[in-house]
Amino acid sequence: MSQKQTVQINSAVADHGPSDRVEQVKARFLTYTPEVCPERARLITESYKETEALPMHLRRAKALEKVLAGMSIFIEDDELIVGNQCSKPRSTPIFPEFSCQWLEDELDRLAKRQADVFLISEETKAILRDEVFPYWAGKTNQEYATSLMTPEALDAQGAGVFTVGNYYFNGVGHISVDYKKVLEKGLEGIVAEADAAKASLDCADPEDMKKRQFLDAVIISNKAVIAFANRFADEAERLAAGADAARKAELLEVARICRKVPAQPAEGLQEALQSFWFVQLVIQIESNGHSISPMRMDQYLYPYYAADKENLGAEKVQELMDLLWIKMAGINKVRDENSTQAFGGYPMFQNIIVGGVDRHGEDATNELSLVMMQATANTALYAPSLSVRIHEGTPTLFWKKAAEVARLGLGMPAWYNDRVIVPALLSRGLSLEDARDYGIIGCVEPQVGGKTEGWHDAAFFSMSKVLELALNNGYDPMGKAQLGPQTGSVEDFKTFDDVVAAYQKQMEYFVKLLCHSDNAVDLAHAKNVPLPFLSGMVEDCIGRGKSVQEGGAIYNFTGPQGVGVANVGDSLAAIKKFCFDEQVVSLPELKAAMDKDFEGAEELRQMLVNRAPKYGNDDDYADEVAVMATDIYCAEVEKYRNPRKGIFQPGLYPVSANVPLGSVVAATPDGRKCGQPLADGVSPQGGFDVSGPTATVCSVAKLDHTVASNGTLLNQKFSPDSLAGEDGLQKLIAVTDTFFKRGGFHVQYNVVSRKVLEDAQANPDNYRGLVVRVAGYSAFFTVLDKSIQNDIISRTEQVA
């Protein structure tokens, strides 16, 4: 029985562009270059030196307390929502307790590297070298995790079969806390809850003695955050003294709010946003995990909006939301150089999702859903990530707003399908109400917020490398070493099924090593880096007296990602067709050509590229093979359990790990050359999708997206002209709707930009499927004369 009251949605509330204040704040934001800030590293090192005798929970809480009390704070001109992560905007703190050897090694390259550059002063370098690195040598979480791993697992990681680097070197992140509880009860409410739990403990029970440490840590850390907010109140009052009348009033209001929240329950929208922001911010100071995802903000902020909207007016609401969006974009973290390949572009993956059904299965769209989409359009930054949920009852005005934002070419929103995701989560043990209440963590990973430790980004696993090992009898042709079990040489394979059997055996071996490695890192986090502030906002950590790292959450998962769906599918399809069905080339001959990176065998390579069926073209021959190869990966992953009493669940997305994982895979039977990137997510290999978007989504929908419950990712390109006008919106909606009716999980749209066309001109093989769409005309972009391509490129600039 629905408890939702029908509220009339006025779509005009979300028609407001950026205010002058928002434009100014954004313009200032864009002038900042990311820098390394040494404050956190210095403060936490001092704290750890002071607390060596204490249990880890208390050491973590005291460290946070010291950082929040000692770090620089500031309020910028025009800001209404305050709170900074570092001594300068867009700068990054350092988290030496997780790992720091890489930082020591790369310190002088941070400002010079290709991607995600961070400036670093000589003074900062000196602090890190003199005060920080010496203390942490031999004490980091990474070093502990390594000690738990077998040599075989380390070899497999070294060879690029999989990488657990994300959590190995960093915090876990990938969580959504119970923001609703913070807004409703305040942090004082959480302290009270922890106090009550402490009161019921038996002081002689050894288990309860451990719980007490955790609960004390929760209390210390929450009080530290309240004190942190009060520092901003002080600073606002200080600035107010010297400000003009208008700004003075704003600053005094900021001061009033920071004295009240997040300590106490929020009232009104600005208090709610400020309370949210302190929590969101401090989680990203306590630990360096990314993908701290606010998830269903349009739901838990709605009561505060509804109570305040008449008072504020739509323009002010939009301005506050836009300002919060820019604050979120200012969060940053520095990664090691290899990881910047997998996570390029300073991403923090703070994922906000709007729309979908509520806990009772009714449409949950409200005016804030639209305001939040407009905030993404107004700020036009790379963060926060915006997602939308689609279900049978999604209202037309929601569809249209989402499509309008999508065609701006920001790559947002990402679209999610309730029809697949709710059952997928049910199958993993969530209650129906919790499954309906899902949001998205990070890139594409679904979970219910506030009660899940999903470990969603547990690893990137190269399905393509596994196939390579199956074709090499377990020998790694790139690393020149026997890496996997001997599962037969290509000369031994008499049928296609023999090839698949070898792939299956290699898969079993390496997925086991993968899960072993993930569990090693998992155990290390529980021992070394529990997060008391975060844990206090995740059900049922206080009740169980355990941090999320120790299994305090209601739902626990580990989600490693398979990468190379299209490559493995296309490769096996080519082997099946040419080596077995048609026997035009023997498997040993094909393998010999691959060993030479197709040197002297370009004709064969062209045959593989142009005459083999390819995943992504709605061709059942190729698609069925891709589905089979992917199912083998998924079924293996599902067999394992993690230390938090949860299960492993597979996902199929790469972030940008398809590039580094591809760099260590030799030539493949799909005609891909040695070292080239693997395909992205469940998308077809670039250049092989020659049948248009409808064919692509039909192919992708054939995969079992319910089993890949840790998330799948489809990137679909559209040319700007195909999305023009009212009709263009309808086409985008129709493609999405049909994909979802057929069982798709996620899709996001990239509008083909001038940059893409120029890249297509330079690298035509990667863009064979790029169609020029003109009335009554059909041709691929890459076969046009250069002058005509230039015409189209210049025209695209005008349109976009």
Add this chain to the structure above:
Amino acid sequence: MNWTDKLYDFDALQKPDWEPKGLVFDVQRFAIHDGGGIRTNVFFKGCPLNCLWCQNPESIRWRQDISFVEQHCIQCRKCIAVCPVSAIKTDSCEERVTGIDKEKCILCGACFKTCYAGAINIIGRWLSVEDLVAMVNRDRDFYVASGGGITFSGGEPTGQPKFLLAALQAMQGLGLHTAVETCLHVPWEQLEPLLSHVDLLLTDIKHMDPERHGALTGVSNELILENFRNIAGLGIPVRVRIPLITGLNDDVANLQATADLIASCKNVQGVDVLPYNRLGISKCHQLGCDYALADVAPPSTESVEATADLFRSVADDVTVGGM
């Protein structure tokens, strides 16, 4: 069934013995400017006109053609080895393959079969109605969701009337919206039986003056205009497409005469102004023929907008670039 499958279905190169047969040079999924919504566009081979600006020059001949895309050629020279009539052209040093001598070529397909790089293509495949049904069924859900359907284009689809009729009947049997894009230079007796199976006609008015029309397209416009008025009499929905070619048909007098014609026909649902583009150049090069309008520039944005405005005075729904 998929067009990509059919591309390398060598059996489809040979004229089949079944009826009705259709010679088709492309099937484009996700066509979005040819009749509304998401559509599949089937391009028929053969056209009675030979417009100077043709953007699909490979569509003109009523038989197969061969094309050579130099960018794709890997110079493996296998085509030279297999060609039974020595039709592969090379540069003066005989080092690089540069094209195909169409005078010598007998369209046997031997080079195409061996060209794994996809540089040589035989343009035109024989399709059955069953093939088409299998293709369009793939995208049926997209047509329904977007208000799209199937468009028969070309070339000139009515030039293969038996096949087109059977295809239209099959599509209507599937409940799909059908559009036919025709130049209307076709005997009324051939056109009329098709019309009851067409939900929307897309037709070009290229020039109102018979002589100019002849000079630009190779045929007079008398039959075209007569058919146009007959169709208006029958009340069949039509979108009129105006290819706007700089200096050739964009004078105000001609455009006004076209607008007057449209104003007199109540069945015209909309007008699409299609600014000249030079996309035909690349295809001409690939076919080894000359492009007549090499020096003509696309019309200016102002000129396109002025033309669209002119037609807005006679039609409610005017687009630039089609819908």
